[in-house]
Structures are given as C-alpha cells and as structure tokens.
Amino acid sequence: MTKKSVCKYTFRLLIITALTCLFFSGSITAEEAKTGIVKAGPKQEQQLYKNDNDTKLYPVPPPLVYQSLYPCQACHRKDIRGVNSQLEKGNAFLGTYIHLPDPKPRILIRMHRDIRLHHAKWMWCLNCHSTYERNYLKLITGERISFEQSYRLCGQCHGSIYRDWKLGIHGRRVGEWKSDGKKLYLLCTHCHDPHQPHFRKLPGMAIPELPSYGRWENLEEHE
Amino acid sequence: MKKEHDKKLTRRTFLKTAGVAAASLAVSGCNGISEEFLQSHFREMGPDEINQTRERLEKQYKKKYGRTFHLGTEPADPGILFGYGLDLSRCIGCRRCVYACVHENNQSRMPQIQWIRVLRFKNGSRNFEESDHYYDAGMVPKEGYYTIPIQCQQCENPPCVKVCPTGATWKEPDGIVVVDYNWCIGCRYCMAACPYWARHFNFATPHVPADKLNTNLHYLGNRPRMRGVVEKCTFCIQRTRKGRYPACVEVCPVGARKFGNLLDENSEISMIIKTKRVFRLKADLNTQPKFYYFFSL
Numbered sequence: 001m002t003k004k005s006v007c008k009y010t011f012r013l014l015i016i017t018a019l020t021c022l023f024f025s026g027s028i029t030a031e032e033a034k035t036g037i038v039k040a041g042p043k044q045e046q047q048l049y050k051n052d053n054d055t056k057l058y059p060v061p062p063p064l065v066y067q068s069l070y071p072c073q074a075c076h077r078k079d080i081r082g083v084n085s086q087l088e089k090g091n092a093f094l095g096t097y098i099h100l101p102d103p104k105p106r107i108l109i110r111m112h113r114d115i116r117l118h119h120a121k122w123m124w125c126l127n128c129h130s131t132y133e134r135n136y137l138k139l140i141t142g143e144r145i146s147f148e149q150s151y152r153l154c155g156q157c158h159g160s161i162y163r164d165w166k167l168g169i170h171g172r173r174v175g176e177w178k179s180d181g182k183k184l185y186l187l188c189t190h191c192h193d194p195h196q197p198h199f200r201k202l203p204g205m206a207i208p209e210l211p212s213y214g215r216w217e218n219l220e221e222h223e
Numbered sequence: 224m225k226k227e228h229d230k231k232l233t234r235r236t237f238l239k240t241a242g243v244a245a246a247s248l249a250v251s252g253c254n255g256i257s258e259e260f261l262q263s264h265f266r267e268m269g270p271d272e273i274n275q276t277r278e279r280l281e282k283q284y285k286k287k288y289g290r291t292f293h294l295g296t297e298p299a300d301p302g303i304l305f306g307y308g309l310d311l312s313r314c315i316g317c318r319r320c321v322y323a324c325v326h327e328n329n330q331s332r333m334p335q336i337q338w339i340r341v342l343r344f345k346n347g348s349r350n351f352e353e354s355d356h357y358y359d360a361g362m363v364p365k366e367g368y369y370t371i372p373i374q375c376q377q378c379e380n381p382p383c384v385k386v387c388p389t390g391a392t393w394k395e396p397d398g399i400v401v402v403d404y405n406w407c408i409g410c411r412y413c414m415a416a417c418p419y420w421a422r423h424f425n426f427a428t429p430h431v432p433a434d435k436l437n438t439n440l441h442y443l444g445n446r447p448r449m450r451g452v453v454e455k456c457t458f459c460i461q462r463t464r465k466g467r468y469p470a471c472v473e474v475c476p477v478g479a480r481k482f483g484n485l486l487d488e489n490s491e492i493s494m495i496i497k498t499k500r501v502f503r504l505k506a507d508l509n510t511q512p513k514f515y516y517f518f519s520l
Contacts, residue, residue, distance in 0.1 A: 164498075164519060167494040168481065168483075168490075168494060169481065169494055169495055169498070169499065169519060170478065170519060171478045172473075172475065173468070173491075174468065174473050175468065176466040176467060176468070177463065177472075177482050177483050177484070177490075177491075178466060178483075178484065178490075179487050179489040181466055183468075186478075191476070191477070199315075201362040201363060201364065202317050202476060203317075203361075203362060203363075204317045204318055204359075204360020204362070204363045205317060205318040205319060205322055205360060206322075207357055207360070208321070208340075208356065208357060209334075211334075
C-alpha cells in the first residue's frame with residue numbers, strides 16, 4: 001500500500017466518523033455518550049410513556065352511579081358485627097335483607113335484573129365490585145378503590161386504551177385545553193355502560209337544508 | 224336648456240352636498256353609523272379605539288336583541304399555536320358538533336349556515352366528489368358508511384388570506400384565521416380560494432332568534448354578522464382565547480375531537496401527532512392545515 005492510498009483511506013475514515021457523529025449527535029444524551037451505550041429506539045418514544053404509574057389520580061366529574069343506585073351499602077350493608085360473623089342467610093335487620101355475600105358466579109334473579117352483562121364472558125359482579133364493601137370497586141390486586149377511580153379498574157385489561165386516555169387521545173375532557181389547565185376527565189363509564197360497554201347507536205341530528213336560492217326576498221319581508 | 228341642466232346637478236354642487244352630508248353625518252353620530260363608517264381595521268386599532276368599538280357594539284346589540292352581551296377582544300397569547308385532531312376511527316356522523324357550533328357561534332338559522340359539514344362516504348370509497356353531506360342520519364353509526372367532518376382547517380399557509388383584496392381576513396399569531404366583518408366587502412374571493420369549502424357567505428340578513436343567541440362574543444368570532452359578509456370557523460375564539468375547549472370538542476359523544484397547543488409537547492394534539500397515524504386533507508396543496516385527522520384504532 002502506497003503512502004498516498006493510506007492517506008486517502010484515513011481521510012475517508014475521518015469523514016465517515018465525522019458524519020456518523022453528526023448523525024447521532026441529536027439523539028445521544030450526555031450519559032449515553034459517557035457510558036457508550038445508546039438505548040434502543042428514539043428517546044422521545046421512551047419518555048412518552050414513562051409516567052405510566054397507576055397512582056396518579058385524575059379530576060373526574062361525579063360517576064353516573066352516584067345519581068342512581070349509590071350508595072350501594074344502603075342495601076348491601078356490611079354486617080355490624082363484622083363480616084366474619086355467622087349471620088344466617090335471610091336474617092332481617094332494620095328492614096334490610098342482610099346476608100353474607102355469596103361469591104359464587106350466578107345469574108341474579110331477585111335483584112338488579114335490569115343489568116344485562118355483556119362484557120367478557122367470564123366476568124360477573126364481584127370481579128369488579130368489592131365483595132364486602134359495595135360502595136367500592138376492587139382491583140385484581142385486591143385493592144379497594146372508589147367509583148371515581150374506576151379508570152384504574154378498566155385499565156387493568158384495556159391497557160392501550162387506558163394509556164391513550166391518560167394522554168388525552170381516547171375519551172372526553174371538558175374544561176381548559178392547556179395541558180396543565182383545569183379540566184375534568186370523563187370516566188370510562190360516562191360514555192360506556194360498564195356492564196355492556198359496546199356503544200349503542202345514537203340518533204343522528206337533522207339534515208342540513210339545501211341552499212335556498214331565490215327565497216331570500218321573502219325572508220327580508222318577514223323581518 | 225343646457226344651463227338649466229347644469230343648475231340641477233353640476234359636479235361642483237354634487238361634491239358640495241355630498242361633503243356636507245358626510246360631515247353632518249360624522250358630527251351627528253346618530254346610531255353610531257358614522258363611527259362604524261370611520262372605524263379602523265381591527266389590527267390598526269389602539270386599545271382606546273378597541274374599547275370604544277367594543278362598548279358601541281355591545282350597546283348596539285343590546286338595543287337590537289334586548290339582552291346583555293359581552294364582546295371580547297382578547298389578543299393571542301404568545302407561545303400558542305392551536306391544532307385540532309379528529310379521530311376518524313371514532314366519528315359516527317351524528318352531527319352533534321354541527322349544531323353545537325351553530326349555537327355557540329350564532330350562525331344564521333334562516334337561511335341556514337353551518338360551519339361544520341359532515342361528509343359521508345361508502346366504505347371503500349375515498350372520493351370526496353362522491354361523498355354526501357345531506358345524508359339522513361337516522362340511527363348512527365350506519366353500517367357500510369364512514370364519515371369525515373370538515374370545517375376550516377386553519378391553514379398555516381392560508382390561500383383565503385392571500386386573495387382578500389381588503390385585508391379583512393388574516394392569520395392571528397396563535398394560528399387562527401379570522402375575519403373582521405366590518406372590513407369584508409363580500410367579494411367571496413376567499414370562498415373560491417378555499418380548497419376545504421370552509422367559508423360561508425351571508426347572502427341574506429342572518430336571522431337568529433334573540434333568545435337563542437350566545438351572549439359570550441368575540442369581535443373576530445361569533446358576534447352577530449351582517450348581510451354580505453363571509454364567515455368561518457374560528458376554533459371558537461371566544462372560548463379558546465379564554466382557555467376553554469371549543470364547543471365541538473366538548474359536545475362530541477364519542478370523544479373523536481381533540482384540541483390543544485401544537486407548541487406544547489404534552490398537549491393532546493402533540494401526543495396524537497407523536498403516537499398515531501395522522502394525515503391532513505389535501506396536503507399536496509401546501510396549505511399546511513393545522514387540522515389533523517387520525518386513526519386511534
């Protein structure tokens with residue numbers, strides 16, 4: 001190899017390194033440069049979902065159930081002597097039918113007959129509703145949550161929708177458009193019936209009028 | 224014979240009488256006609272003149288409709304560029320946005336003016352010429368069809384602004400294209416220039432029942448219009464300048480409509496552009512709309 005060709009190759013190498021440095025300089029952080037490990041994927045994408053913790057609470061309007069059947073414990077009373085007491089089924093207490101909750105999945109015959117369950121096949125009441133404290137819902141971990149936090153419950157299965165809901169892509173919000181403005185996040189259950197979440201058809205609104213060429217003269221007389 | 228004719232109306236006498244009439248009109252100031260006639264362009268008004276105009280118009284509307292109005296003249300805030308998102312995989316074509324817009328922005332009920340048009344397409348068709356916006360909705364969504372609502376796309380490079388001979392329409396610093404109705408001469412060049420069918424003309428005196436008027440007004444937005452002016456969607460300027468969502472966003476029953484600041488990385492619209500498949504209508508025309516259609520499914 002002649003001296004000239006070596007020079008040529010070193011020059012080319014230098015240019016390539018310079019170009020690569022230029023290409024990556026936009027996406028490499030100081031830390032990455034120090035350690036020499038560049039994380040896979042664009043940095044933006046990594047940061048996008050980093051706040052994916054379930055603990056953050058969102059301001060929501062009152063859940064619809066608060067206008068109808070709530071509080072559930074008006075009927076589903078917790079036994080005053082504690083849940084574990086051996087209260088007999090059908091024992092009347094202050095006019096309320098008290099019995100221990102039956103955790104066996106079944107079709108309800110006496111109460112809540114208006115609720116039609118068309119969710120996942122395997123689901124029934126106590127998958128979501130707290131067994132002993134009916135004013136609350138429960139997560140799969142057993143954590144008791146209020147109806148205001150029902151999005152956490154839905155998010156257990158519908159993860160991608162929950163993620164979009166938190167970013168403001170899915171669902172509805174009312175209030176201020178600023179990302180840190182005052183706003184209310186409508187709950188899943190404000191739009192979807194939790195027992196049969198598929199959207200029902202809505203009545204559409206009136207057809208626009210066809211342009212009324214030539215009718216304006218009469219209109220002016222009207223006024 | 225010739226002399227007599229001259230006596231009747233010479234050029235000089237005409238100018239004299241016209242001048243005197245104009246001067247007397249200006250001095251008398253009855254009904255604010257002269258003030259309206261001498262009013263400056265909105266962008267050339269100083270704070271005092273804006274205030275005067277606001278008070279005069281509020282008084283005028285009160286006299287006409289018998290209700291108290293609030294006419295806002297809020298300027299654009301810095302660091303804001305409004306963007307809009309519309310989720311086509313959610314829109315069901317129920318037209319609630321159309322009527323929310325009509326009520327919020329005091330659009331004429333007779334003859335009817337609607338700023339939002341919902342186009343319905345047969346599944347598989349993407350031909351705008353074969354779309355229908357006079358469809359009978361019935362119960363929606365209807366199988367076999369999909370809908371694309373269109374309205375002003377608030378272009379960053381708006382053709383309507385370029386053609387306006389009087390400068391009556393312009394793009395605000397926050398990206399909203401607005402109209403000063405007092406400066407619109409009704410030539411409708413902008414309507415011809417707009418590729419999105421977004422501008423609407425008041426062929427007749429717009430009629431809105433007084434009890435149905437929205438009293439929260441903005442000078443550049445939903446104040447009552449006159450005959451012979453062009454109007455258009457302003458992203459509900461009277462709401463968004465005060466930080467609120469536009470009316471169509473809040474009313475959408477399926478949450479298909481999204482709104483936010485394009486310059487804020489955490490805003491809803493920025494998140495949509497980052498994470499979803501997005502397209503803009505007629506992007507090839509280089510109008511650079513700030514209205515993003517996207518698919519969330």
